[in-house]
Amino acid sequence: QVQLVESGGGVVQPGRSLRLSCAASGFTFSGYAMNWVRQAPGKGLEWVAVIWYDGSNEYYVDSVKGRFTISRDNSKTTLYLQMNSLRAEDTAVYYCTRERSVGNHDVWGQGTTVTVSS
Amino acid sequence: QSALTQPASVSGSPGQSITISCTGTSSDVGSYNLVSWYQHHPGKAPKLMLYEVSQRPSGISNRFSGSKSGNTASLTISGLQAEDEADYYCCSYAGSYTFPYVFGTGTKVTVL
Numbered sequence: 557q558v559q560l561v562e563s564g565g566g567v568v569q570p571g572r573s574l575r576l577s578c579a580a581s582g583f584t585f586s587g588y589a590m591n592w593v594r595q596a597p598g599k600g601l602e603w604v605a606v607i608w609y610d611g612s613n614e615y616y617v618d619s620v621k622g623r624f625t626i627s628r629d630n631s632k633t634t635l636y637l638q639m640n641s642l643r644a645e646d647t648a649v650y651y652c653t654r655e656r657s658v659g660n661h662d663v664w665g666q667g668t669t670v671t672v673s674s
Numbered sequence: 675q676s677a678l679t680q681p682a683s684v685s686g687s688p689g690q691s692i693t694i695s696c697t698g699t700s701s702d703v704g705s706y707n708l709v710s711w712y713q714h715h716p717g718k719a720p721k722l723m724l725y726e727v728s729q730r731p732s733g734i735s736n737r738f739s740g741s742k743s744g745n746t747a748s749l750t751i752s753g754l755q756a757e758d759e760a761d762y763y764c765c766s767y768a769g770s771y772t773f774p775y776v777f778g779t780g781t782k783v784t785v786l
Binding site: 656 | 677706708709710712714718719720721722725726731763765766767771772773774775776777778779780
């Protein structure tokens with residue numbers, strides 16, 4: 557069935573790096589834009605980044621620009637989020653989503669937790 | 675970009691109808707019929723309930739409906755059931771490739 561499974565979360569010190577992965581299955585991964593959305597503790601959902609179906613374009617929320625990089629490997633049907641220079645405010649559950657059409661995030665993973673703390 | 679404004683909480687008794695509002699601006703909700711709604715049970719993956727203001731994905735009950743007027747979108751749940759108790763988030767296209775999406779602040783729905 558259509559599925560997204562995130563991995564790579566953990567506890568990391570401020571200033572360090574982490575790479576999240578999102579393994580996709582059950583659909584033609586290369587046909588969809590993909591996003592990362594996060595939820596900080598006690599807060600709402602926040603869109604983080606998007607990458608087009610072919611990887612040709614990527615965009616970020618201002619708070620992560622220059623620190624985070626979204627990428628994809630269509631041959632491995634996997635989405636990535638490289639997070640550098642992590643800050644306490646990056647602590648959140650990170651979800652990957654499939655974007656079926658503009659604004660239509662129709663498939664979500666279960667999320668992976670990132671905790672930035674010394 | 676500021677988050678879309680939702681009421682913090684809405685409650686209702688089983689069988690009743692409730693409506694959750696989602697207020698944005700003329701740059702997002704007001705300009706595009708690209709508002710979606712997500713149900714989120716804590717610890718689980720968020721679930722798409724409506725897209726393009728009022729379209730239901732396959733498998734979503736017709737008890738869930740959506741509308742939009744001006745800068746405010748709304749989600750109505752009719753025939754409220756215990757399993758509807760969850761957090762609900764709206765999301766709108768924000769009109770820019772460089773910042774495409776803004777989510778709402780979230781609404782906790784409680785079934786009394």
